Amino acid sequence: MFKHLKSDLPASLVVFFVALPLCLGIALASGAPLFSGLIAGIVGGIVVGALSGSKIGVSGPAAGLAAIVLTAIGTLGGFENFLVAVVLGGVIQIGFGVLKAGIIGYYFPSSVIKGMLTGIGIIIILKQIPHFFGYDAEAEGAASFFYADGENTFSAILNISDNIIFGSMIIGIVGLLVILLWDNILAKKAKFFKIVQGPLVAVVLGILFYVLTKSSDTLGIEQSHLVSVPVPDDATSFLNQFSFPNFSVITNPEIWITAFTIALVASLETLLCVEATDKLDPHKNVTPTNRELLAQGAGNVISGMIGGLPITQVIVRSSANIQSGARTKMSAIIHGFLLLISVILIPNLLNMIPLSVLAAILFVVGYKLAKPALFKKMYELGWKQSIPFAVTVLGIVFTDLLTGIGLGLAVGIVVILLKSYQNSHFLHIEDKSDGKHKIKMSLAEEVTFFNKGAILKELESLPRDTYLELDLIKTRYLDNDIIEILDDFSFKAKERNIDIKLVSKRGVAENPDNFFQFFKERPKSDISLS
16 A cells, blocks of 8 residues: 555645645535534545545545535534434445445446536636636535525626736736646656645745735735635634534434435435546546445544534545546545644644635646547547537536436436337348238347337338248347237237248247247247346
């Protein structure tokens, strides 16, 4: 695990700088104490990172749960009551892992997963544009299209011109140029530039810029445009930031409903992220999904017990981890320790980091997720791949993560049904023989009720005086609904002077009167029936 430390340590620093504002921003968007977001980030890094089977996934508070948390804190009567739901949600997730529910993660279409990554990349860029120019009206970490104050992603960008903070904009541009120079030129020149990451240099320059210009009326950056980590006065006040669940409300049915909602949504987001990060991983590691659910459940139990937000594996931090060259889970674990150490020892230093510099870091992360070349590639793959991809991207940009994925998945299912409809059978039309049209219909290897409409339409369109050869040589599974259609057709065929020859691996039947009986007598090794 430690042999790749030279890759994992620099990556952990980048993930730390990405995670810090997101932990605080998601807590703010959730209506929870800021420290609760940091707790979730620390637990997600150290505890979940250690227990997880993922080498490159990073866990922490998720923007997709912010709306659920905000509503639940109000309806459940306070943050301490809500923490009970977080703990119970973790227990339920552990149950999902024991029941091996992680297999669900393997059933998301590739086009939807790629659409999710691209949509998140676009959202990251769009959401960070205002922060880059010093317009920090929306908290870091928010991911939905509509804001609480009635604005939306695009209206916030249009309002930038009236809210530019010149100091934030200048150091944001400098930070972005440094990162691009580091990644594209300097990193190829010497090992030093690979060990010391560009984002770290950008953050250091940001702190220096703030210190040197804070007395300037033109270039000075106010505290509201900097990172805002809670600063305790002493050890006692630091410990007082932790909250603990009020288990006296555990019998409240609403607590259990919220717990199940958290477990379900957190598990779904985690499984989607696992599938996505495995695709991004250049070393093609495969994450054990059931173990991941167990790790996430344990993390949520611990996070809830000490006052943290719900945890999931998150794509922004995970993709930053991969892009920075992480090789093992040590990167995620170290990032968790960096969060813990920094909020204890150097909160004042962290509060000197301009948000515009962190926006520059996230710009690069977003671009690498949503490269223009991917749009071209998906278009070239044809409409069956490009449409679910596009719907997922647009859904995420104009609604939120889960809604966008749901829309893409729905379109993906429709595409699968259409493909199944089209591929149920194959026709071979030959010349007339003995005054009859000779048509050979070969059924596909697996024929289910999805193919019912296509086969029924084809049989009904056969002309009178036809000789139909029904070829089931390659068919391995035949749904009961299809047998029923064939049985009904055999009755109609006599009225239309259609002769049927049924060919299977184990025999031939001319004009069978009872298809059910014919298939029932076939050996199981021939055709599997529903």
